[in-house]
Every structure is written in structure tokens, then in C-alpha cells.
Amino acid sequence: FTIKANEIKAEVAPTMWGLFFEDINQGADGGLYAELVKNRSFEFDVAGMGWKEIKNKDTDGSALYQNRGNANPANRRYVQLKSASGRYGLANEGFKGMGIKQGMQYDFSVLARQHEGSSGSLLVELVDEKGTVIGSTSVKPGSTDWVKYNASFVANATVPKASLNVVLTGKSGMDLDMISLFPKDTWKGRKGGLRADMVQLLADMKPGFFRFPGGCIVEGRTLDERFQWKKTIGNPEDRELIINRWNVEFKHRLSPDYFQSFGLGFFEYFQLCEDIGASPLPILNAGMACQFNTAEVVPLDELQPYIQDALDLVEFANGPATSPWGKKRAEMGHPEPFHMTMIGVGNENWGPQYIERLKVFTKAINDKYPEIKIVNSSGTDPSGDRFDYLDKELRAMNVDIIDEHYYRAPQWFLENAGRYDNYDRKGPKVFAGEYAAQSVRIASPDNKNNWHCAMSEAAFMTGLERNADVVVMASYAPLFAHAEGWQWTPDLIWVDNLRSYGTANYQVQKLFSLNKGTHVIPVLLDNKAVTGQDGYYASATIDRKTNELILKVVNSTGKRQSGAFVIDGAKKVQAKGSLTVISSTNLEAVNSFEAPDTISPKVSSISIKNKRINLDLNPYSVNMVKVKI
Numbered sequence: 299f300t301i302k303a304n305e306i307k308a309e310v311a312p313t314m315w316g317l318f319f320e321d322i323n324q325g326a327d328g329g330l331y332a333e334l335v336k337n338r339s340f341e342f343d344v345a346g347m348g349w350k351e352i353k354n355k356d357t358d359g360s361a362l363y364q365n366r367g368n369a370n371p372a373n374r375r376y377v378q379l380k381s382a383s384g385r386y387g388l389a390n391e392g393f394k395g396m397g398i399k400q401g402m403q404y405d406f407s408v409l410a411r412q413h414e415g416s417s418g419s420l421l422v423e424l425v426d427e428k429g430t431v432i433g434s435t436s437v438k439p440g441s442t443d444w445v446k447y448n449a450s451f452v453a454n455a456t457v458p459k460a461s462l463n464v465v466l467t468g469k470s471g472m473d474l475d476m477i478s479l480f481p482k483d484t485w486k487g488r489k490g491g492l493r494a495d496m497v498q499l500l501a502d503m504k505p506g507f508f509r510f511p512g513g514c515i516v517e518g519r520t521l522d523e524r525f526q527w528k529k530t531i532g533n534p535e536d537r538e539l540i541i542n543r544w545n546v547e548f549k550h551r552l553s554p555d556y557f558q559s560f561g562l563g564f565f566e567y568f569q570l571c572e573d574i575g576a577s578p579l580p581i582l583n584a585g586m587a588c589q590f591n592t593a594e595v596v597p598l599d600e601l602q603p604y605i606q607d608a609l610d611l612v613e614f615a616n617g618p619a620t621s622p623w624g625k626k627r628a629e630m631g632h633p634e635p636f637h638m639t640m641i642g643v644g645n646e647n648w649g650p651q652y653i654e655r656l657k658v659f660t661k662a663i664n665d666k667y668p669e670i671k672i673v674n675s676s677g678t679d680p681s682g683d684r685f686d687y688l689d690k691e692l693r694a695m696n697v698d699i700i701d702e703h704y705y706r707a708p709q710w711f712l713e714n715a716g717r718y719d720n721y722d723r724k725g726p727k728v729f730a731g732e733y734a735a736q737s738v739r740i741a742s743p744d745n746k747n748n749w750h751c752a753m754s755e756a757a758f759m760t761g762l763e764r765n766a767d768v769v770v771m772a773s774y775a776p777l778f779a780h781a782e783g784w785q786w787t788p789d790l791i792w793v794d795n796l797r798s799y800g801t802a803n804y805q806v807q808k809l810f811s812l813n814k815g816t817h818v819i820p821v822l823l824d825n826k827a828v829t830g831q832d833g834y835y836a837s838a839t840i841d842r843k844t845n846e847l848i849l850k851v852v853n854s855t856g857k858r859q860s861g862a863f864v865i866d867g868a869k870k871v872q873a874k875g876s877l878t879v880i881s882s883t884n885l886e887a888v889n890s891f892e893a894p895d896t897i898s899p900k901v902s903s904i905s906i907k908n909k910r911i912n913l914d915l916n917p918y919s920v921n922m923v924k925v926k927i
């Protein structure tokens with residue numbers, strides 16, 4: 299093998315390796331968003347979903363859900379609790395229970411008003427699965443008007459599936475809304491914030507971009523149920539909840555109560571991007587509902603509100619704090635801009651209806667914000683007629699970036715590592731926006747995050763890296779899954795109520811993301827790109843900031859192989875470098891909650907003599923050498 303250290307082929311975009319986030323598999327509610335109470339404001343389809351009555355033998359009490367209807371469309375319902383005698387209240391089951399940690403402070407809050415003539419207290423209890431109280435507090439509403447009350451307490455036990463009781467005792471009555479419980483240890487300690495362990499796993503990858511909020515939820519099952527960013531900002535109680543599109547599909551594996559509370563809304567997404575150093579990439583609805591569900595589109599002459607949403611989003615993200623939408627951002631605590639440079643129009647939309655709508659969006663965005671790059675959907679199938687049609691149309695429009703998705707067998711990833719070697723260099727750039735090797739088949743519940751899939755993705759990613767002049771962004775999908783609340787597998791990171799771990803695929807993504815370098819250089823075998831000959835895949839970059847050469851080599855065979863990589867064109871090469879290896883002789887091997895490091899990188903040092911890297915490659919291995927040049 300020859301590495302041509304002084305032949306720069308392309309710059310590696312700072313955005314090259316990033317993240318795709320969607321509220322699927324309890325990604326947001328019941329996952330990243332640290333709220334522990336499910337249906338906190340009783341807005342789910344059925345007001346009492348997630349809640350159960352608590353009463354004793356001697357109890358005389360009632361819970362009546364009140365619907366204010368259009369008087370308060372974003373927050374229609376509240377509960378009216380009355381108790382005449384005994385102990386009466388409601389218990390919330392959380393999202394598959396509540397994960398509670400011993401010694402941790404929990405912050406309870408509620409909107410409440412006392413009924414005329416009542417002066418009761420609300421008892422707040424966290425209980426374990428046996429009903430033992432593991433932490434409690436109380437609030438005493440002092441007014442017959444709505445007021446927000448807060449109370450904090452410390453839990454005295456670690457419990458993976460606790461529940462929360464809110465209880466009246468004796469004769470009293472009050473109205474309650476937005477019943478909420480958060481742990482204190484959220485990401486950056488923000489009140490009402492995100493689960494710190496989950497964000498940390500993202501931050502550890504140093505992602506170049508963060509795409510949100512999906513995925514199919516952008517489109518919605520119907521247009522009425524599409525994601526509308528303007529309804530996800532401001533006070534949490536004013537954010538209008540909708541059914542999650544993933545509540546419908548794959549229903550057999552899901553409780554029917556998957557809604558989007560939007561506690562994690564567009565402001566929080568932008569803030570998260572800033573926290574983890576990722577460029578924000580919001581995707582907006584193109585005036586089309588999810589085409590897998592229905593052929594529902596908005597007529598072209600009624601597309602304007604959708605376009606206005608896109609224009610206003612740029613102002614919300616980047617506009618001065620004095621502009622109408624920039625002011626809303628400032629009021630939420632961020633007067634500085636979020637520096638958004640890209641926007642996506644549509645997700646997995648296809649056909650002439652998409653192109654017609656896209657053209658109107660493109661003109662409006664380009665006219666007002668020529669500096670913003672537009673990401674365009676290319677459907678779902680990287681080789682079918684839909685893809686070919688869109689690819690042709692999008693190239694004819696000379697669009698900025700085309701978003702390609704591939705959920706394919708591991709073999710497809712191995713065979714397509716050269717996919718971009720002959721792509722048009724002058725046309726649009728490519729965003730490999732959603733990809734994951736499927737161990738069984740797409741949408742199979744039996745797909746595993748096994749080493750076979752992860753290693754095949756690594757082989758494919760050497761092809762993306764080699765073609766960094768065409769491919770400017772890439773992200774695995776989906777990102778998160780809750781072990782008891784998922785609709786789709788495989789996924790990059792698995793969590794339960796208390797734990798989280800990165801899969802084998804996560805380890806591969808992280809390796810590429812942390813070691814992307816700044817410029818691509820050729821690595822050749824017999825003067826050709828290394829893309830499957832004898833099972834080898836390779837790419838190389840240099841990092842001009844650290845003066846390192848970074849070589850990535852995949853041995854996709856089950857036998858040990860050796861390879862000599864001669865560095866051509868470097869003035870000097872240090873005698874010692876580092877070698878990072880991820881490998882397993884078992885292609886079925888997976889990481890798990892119990893053994894999260896089964897597939898993980900092992901780092902050692904490697905000697906380099908006469909500008910020659912001699913590699914002894916484990917069977918089924920992903921290898922990286924870094925050396926100063």
C-alpha cells in the first residue's frame with residue numbers, strides 16, 4: 299500500500315461526521331428530555347393516560363379532568379382533585395417507570411390553585427415498585443388563582459421503576475396542571491433540562507453537526523400532526539403537544555401513549571448544538587405528510603405559511619435580538635445568535651410534488667438568506683427509481699446538498715464503499731443523512747447492533763472519507779433507543795431509566811469523528827483506491843492542526859492479514875505512532891448494559907521505520923494509525 303502524504307485530494311468538512319436525532323424509541327420524551335412525569339399536563343389523547351387513582355378504603359374523593367378547549371388551545375386540560383375524607387390522589391407511572399437515584403435531589407413543580415374554602419396541602423411522594431416511599435415533600439397552594447409551586451427533596455434509594463404520587467389528605471380540593479419532576483443532575487444542571495449521561499455520550503463524539511427533529515416526525519402521519527417548530531418554543535406549558543408519528547407505526551411494539559410534549563423544543567435543540575460544538579441542521583416540513591402513510595400535501599398556493607416558518611426560523615436562530623423572532627430567542631435566555639448555516643427542506647419526500655414545493659422554498663430562502671445552505675431530500679432507496687428521479691431533478695436544480703439514506707444489509711455497505719468514487723465533482727454535495735447496516739432487514743425487530751454491522755459501516759465510511767470533496771456530512775440513524783420503549787432497531791445508543799451505553803456502531807462513529815483530520819490524502823493498492831481488494835478498506839487524512847497522518851484500515855475478512863503502508867512524500871515521519879484497534883472474531887458480538895465495552899477501542903503504540911507502517915490486522919478489525927509527520 300502507498301500513502302501519498304503530499305497529494306491533497308480534498309478538505310474534510312468540519313461537519314463531516316455528525317448526529318441525526320429524532321424522537322423515536324423514546325428519544326426525547328422518556329429519554330433525552332429528563333422530565334420524569336408522563337402526560338404532565340393531561341393533554342394526551344385520553345386525559346388520564348399515565349395516571350392512576352390512589353385511594354384507601356375510607357377515602358371519599360374524585361378526579362375530574364377539565365377541558366378549557368379553545369380558551370387555552372395549547373394547554374386545554376387540567377385535573378380537579380377533591381377529597382372529602384381519607385387519602386385521595388393520582389399516581390404517575392413515568393415513562394416505563396421513573397429512574398431514581400439515591401442521594402439525588404428531585405425538583406417537583408406544579409401549577410395549582412386552591413378551591414374556594416380549601417386550605418389543603420398536596421403531598422408529593424416518590425415510591426418504589428412495592429409502594430415504599432423513597433422521598434417526599436409537599437406544597438400548599440396559597441391562592442385560588444393559578445400559581446406555580448416548587449419543592450425539592452432528596453431520594454433515599456436507587457430505584458429503576460419508581461412512580462410519583464400526588465395526594466390530598468382530609469377535606470380539601472385543588473386544581474392541578476403541569477405536574478413535573480426533574481432530577482437535579484441534568485446536563486449542565488439546567489432546570490427542566492436534558493439527561494446528562496445521554497448528552498455526554500454525544501459530546502464525547504465531538505460531532506460536526508446535529509440534525510433535528512427527524513426523520514418522519516418532521517412530516518407527521520398527517521399534515522395536522524406535522525412538527526411545527528413555532529409551537530415548541532416559549533414556556534413549556536404553552537407548547538402544544540401532538541401525537542408522535544411513531545405512536546402509529548409499529549404499534550405492536552409500543553404502548554399507545556407516545557406523544558411529543560416539546561419540553562425539548564427548537565430552542566433547546568439549538569442550545570444543545572452549541573453545548574456540544576455541533577452545527578445545527580434543522581429539518582422542516584416541505585408541505586407534505588409522511589408519504590409512507592398517506593399522499594397528503596398542501597396545495598401549492600397555500601404553501602406560504604410553511605415557507606414563512608423556514609424564513610422565521612432563520613431569524614429565530616440568527617437574527618438580532620431586536621428582530622421579532624430573534625427577540626423570542628433572547629427572551630428565552632440567548633440574545634446571541636446560534637449561527638445556523640444550513641436548513642433542511644423535507645425528509646424522505648419524493649416525486650414531482652416534492653420538487654414543485656422545494657423550488658418555491660429554495661427561491662424564498664435563497665432570496666432572503668443566500669448564505670444559508672439548503673439540504674434536500676432524495677427519498678429512501680439509494681438505487682431505486684424514486685432516487686434516480688430525485689437525483690436527476692435535484693442536480694438539474696443545482697441544489698446545495700442532497701440527503702441520501704441507506705438502511706441496508708452489511709454486505710451492501712461493503713460493496714458500496716466506492717459509491718462516491720465516481721460521483722460528479724461539480725454538482726451538489728452529499729449528506730449521508732441516515733444510514734445503518736441492518737443485521738436482518740430494514741424494520742425487523744430482530745436487527746442487532748452487532749460487530750458485523752459496525753465493521754461494515756466502518757468499511758463504507760472509509761469510502762465517505764476518501765470522497766470528502768463530495769460527501770460533506772454523514773450520520774448514523776436512529777440515534778437513541780430506550781430498552782423498553784423502542785420501535786426501530788438497530789440504534790446508536792441504548793438507554794434504560796438509569797443507564798446508557800454506546801453500541802459497537804457508536805464506537806466506530808466516534809473513532810471516525812474524533813480522528814477526521816483536515817485533508818484527505820490517497821492511500822492506494824496497485825494505484826487504486828483500497829475498497830474491498832482482499833477484504834481491505836482504507837482511507838487516510840492528514841491533520842494540519844496537529845501535523846499528524848491518520849490512516850484507517852478495515853480488515854473485513856475472518857483471517858489475520860498483514861499490510862505494509864509506505865508513506866510517500868512526507869519529509870519526515872516520527873518513529874512512534876499510536877495504533878487504535880476495534881475488533882472481534884465474533885461478528886455477532888454486541889455491547890450491552892452489563893458489558894458496555896465488549897466492542898471498544900484498544901490503543902497501543904506502534905513503531906514506524908523508514909516511513910513504513912507494518913500492520914498486523916486482526917480478523918474483522920477496524921484499525922487506525924496516527925503519527926506525526
Ligand code: AHR
Pocket residue numbers: 320322512513514515645646678732775776786
Ligand atoms: O431513522 C428512522 C426513520 O427512518 C426516519 O424517521 C426516517 O427518515 C427513515 O425512514
